Amino acid sequence: MRFFQTSKHHSFKKSTYVALRWIGILGQLIAVNFVYFFLNSNFDFVTSNLIIFLGVLSNLYLIFIYKKTQLSDRSAFLFLFIDILQLGILLYLSGGIMNPFVIFLLIPSVFSSSNLSFVTNTLLVILTIIIIIFLTFYYQDLPINLNSDLHNNHYFYYSIPTSLIIALVFLNYFAMTFGTQSRLRKEALGKMEEVMAKEHELLSLGGQAAAAAHSLGTPLSTITIISHDLMKQFKGQKDIEKDIELLNSQVDRCNEILKRLTLNPVEEDEFIDKDINIRDYLSEIISSFKEISKKDFILNFDQDSNPKKISKSIEIVYGLRNFIGNANKFAKNNIFVNVKSDSESTEITIEDDGNGYPRDIISKIGEPYLKSNSPNDKSKQGLGLGLFIGKTLLEKNFATVNCRNSKTRGGAEVNIKWKNKELFNI
Numbered sequence: 001m002r003f004f005q006t007s008k009h010h011s012f013k014k015s016t017y018v019a020l021r022w023i024g025i026l027g028q029l030i031a032v033n034f035v036y037f038f039l040n041s042n043f044d045f046v047t048s049n050l051i052i053f054l055g056v057l058s059n060l061y062l063i064f065i066y067k068k069t070q071l072s073d074r075s076a077f078l079f080l081f082i083d084i085l086q087l088g089i090l091l092y093l094s095g096g097i098m099n100p101f102v103i104f105l106l107i108p109s110v111f112s113s114s115n116l117s118f119v120t121n122t123l124l125v126i127l128t129i130i131i132i133i134f135l136t137f138y139y140q141d142l143p144i145n146l147n148s149d150l151h152n153n154h155y156f157y158y159s160i161p162t163s164l165i166i167a168l169v170f171l172n173y174f175a176m177t178f179g180t181q182s183r184l185r186k187e188a189l190g191k192m193e194e195v196m197a198k199e200h201e202l203l204s205l206g207g208q209a210a211a212a213a214h215s216l217g218t219p220l221s222t223i224t225i226i227s228h229d230l231m232k233q234f235k236g237q238k239d240i241e242k243d244i245e246l247l248n249s250q251v252d253r254c255n256e257i258l259k260r261l262t263l264n265p266v267e268e269d270e271f272i273d274k275d276i277n278i279r280d281y282l283s284e285i286i287s288s289f290k291e292i293s294k295k296d297f298i299l300n301f302d303q304d305s306n307p308k309k310i311s312k313s314i315e316i317v318y319g320l321r322n323f324i325g326n327a328n329k330f331a332k333n334n335i336f337v338n339v340k341s342d343s344e345s346t347e348i349t350i351e352d353d354g355n356g357y358p359r360d361i362i363s364k365i366g367e368p369y370l371k372s373n374s375p376n377d378k379s380k381q382g383l384g385l386g387l388f389i390g391k392t393l394l395e396k397n398f399a400t401v402n403c404r405n406s407k408t409r410g411g412a413e414v415n416i417k418w419k420n421k422e423l424f425n426i
Contacts, residue, residue, distance in 0.1 A: 012115040014062060014071050015367070020111070021059050021083070024104075028052050028090065031101065035094075043140070044093050051089050058082050067402045068395055069366035077120045080108045081127065088131040096139025097132065097160050105132060106168050113175035125172050129165050136161045216258060223251050275309040278346055278423075282337055285321050293328050300338045308424055315393040322390030323350050323414045330354035336409060347417045354411035357403065365403040366391045398422035 029052055036045045058079065071079070084105065091099050109124040136158070227247050234240040276284075279301055286297045310316075327335045331352035338349045357365065358372035368388040391401045399416050406413035 012071055012076060012112070014066070014069055017071060017076075017079070018059055018062050021055070021062075024083070024107075025052060025055050025059065028055070028087075032090075048090060048093055051086055051093075055082070055086050063363075068400060069391060070395055073117050073120055076112060076116055077123065080112055080124055083108045084124065084127055084131060088135065091135055092139050094140065095142030096135035097157075097164075098139075098142060102132075102135070102160075102164065106164065106171065109168065110171045110175055113172045118176065121172060121176055125168060128168055132161045132164050132168075216254070220251055220254055224248065227251070275311050277307050277309050278339060278341065278348070279307075281310070281317065281320065282324075282339065282348070285317065285324055286337065288321075289324060289328050295328060295331055296334045297328075298334060298336045300336070302340045308420075310424060313397060316397055319390045319393035319397070319399075320348070320416075322386045322393075323416070326386050326390070327352040327354075327412065327414075331411060334409075341420075343420065345417055345419055346423055347415065350414040350416070351406045351409040352411035353409050356405035356411045362404060366401075 029049075032045070032048045032052065035041045036043070062079065066075070068075075087105055087108075091097075091102055091105070096102075105128055109121065109128050112124060113121045227244050231241065231244050234244070282299060286299055290297060324335065324337065327350050331354045334353050336349075336351040338351075340347045340349075360373050361371075365387055368385050387403065391403075394401050394416055399418050402415045402417075404413050404415075405411070
C-alpha cells in the first residue's frame with residue numbers, strides 16, 4: 001500500500017487505546033514520584049513530570065477533540081510515536097538502557113503490530129530501535145548507584161540493547177503475521193456468511209414472490225376489467241381517458257414486476273447498483289422514509305454542491321439510513337438534512353426537532369448499547385446500536401462523524417464529513 005494510505009482494514013478502537021494509555025501514564029507517575037519522595041533519589045523530577053503531563057494532554061485530546069471511535073492508521077502512528085518518544089525521554093533522564101523499565105519501549109509497536117499496516121509497523125519498529133541505540137550511549141545516570149562492573153563488562157552491557165532489538169523484531173513479526181492471517185480468516189468468514197445469508201434470502205424471496213404473484217393476480221385482473229369498462233363509458237373525454245390509460249399502464253407494470261420476481265427473485269436495486277452523487281443518495285433515502293412517515297423532511301443543498309458521482313456503497317447507504325431513521329424516530333415534526341460541498345470536502349448535517357441526546361451519553365456515542373442514567377429521559381430507549389452501526393459504517397468509509405445536540409433546532413445533530421479525495425475513491 002502507499003505510504004499512509006487511508007485504509008478500511010487497519011485501525012483499532014480508540015477507547016481501548018485511551019484506557020491503556022491511562023494505565024501507562026499512571027504507572028509512570030507512581031514510579032517517578034515514588035523514587036523521588038520515598039527513596040530520596042536525586043534526578044530531574046520536574047522535567048520527568050512535565051513529560052508525563054504531555055502524555056496526559058495527548059490523551060485528553062483523544063477523548064475530547066478526536067471524535068472518531070476508531071483510530072485510523074495515520075492517527076495511530078502519530079500517537080504511538082508520541083508514546084515511544086515520551087518513554088524514551090523518561091528513560092534518558094533515568095539511566096537509559098540500564099533502567100529496568102526499558103522493556104516497556106517494546107509495548108507500543110507490539111501493541112499496534114496486529115492492527116496497523118506493514119508500513120506503519122515498520123516505521124514504529126525502526127523508531128524504537130533508534131531510541132534503544134541512542135539510550136545505549138547517551139543517558140543520565142540512574143538515581144540509584146549500581147555496581148560499575150555492569151558498565152565495564154561490555155559483553156553484558158551491549159547484550160541488553162541487542163536482546164531488546166531481537167525481541168522487538170521477533171514479537172512484531174509474529175504479531176503482524178498472525179494479525180494478517182486473522183484478518184483474512186475474518187474476511188473469508190464474513191463473505192461465507194454473506195453468501196449463506198443471500199441464499200436463505202433468495203429462498204425466502206422466491207416463495208414470497210410466488211405467493212404474491214398468485215394472491216395479486218386476481219385483484220389486478222379485476223382492476224384491468226374495470227378500467228376497460230370505464231374507458232368505454234368515458235370515451236371521448238380526453239382527461240379521464242389519460243387517467244385510465246395511466247392506470248392500465250401501472251397494472252401492466254405490476255404484472256411485469258411480479259413475473260420477474262417469480263422467475264428470478266434476484267431483482268437488482270437500481271439505486272444501489274448505479275453510481276450516483278450524494279444528492280441522489282439522500283433523495284432516495286429520504287423518499288423511502290416519506291412513504292412510511294408523516295413527518296416533514298427538509299432537504300437543502302448549497303449551490304456549489306459537488307455533482308461528481310460516487311461508486312455504489314451499501315455501507316454508506318446503511319450508515320446514512322441509520323442516522324436519518326434515528327432522526328425520524330425521535331423528531332417531533334421536522335427532520336432537516338443539509339449538504340455542503342466544495343472542491344475539498346463534502347459535509348452532511350442531519351438535525352431533528354426532538355429532545356436531543358441525553359447529556360450523559362453524548363461523549364460515549366459510537367459505543368453499542370448506550371442508555372441514559374436519567375430516569376426521566378424517555379429518549380434513552382433505542383439509543384446505541386443504530387448510532388453505533390451508522391457511525392462505524394461511515395467511519396469505515398473515511399467519514400468523520402460528530403454527534404451533538406443542535407443549537408438551532410433543539411434536537412439531535414449529526415455532522416458527517418468526507419475529504420473528497422477519499423469519498424470519490426471509495
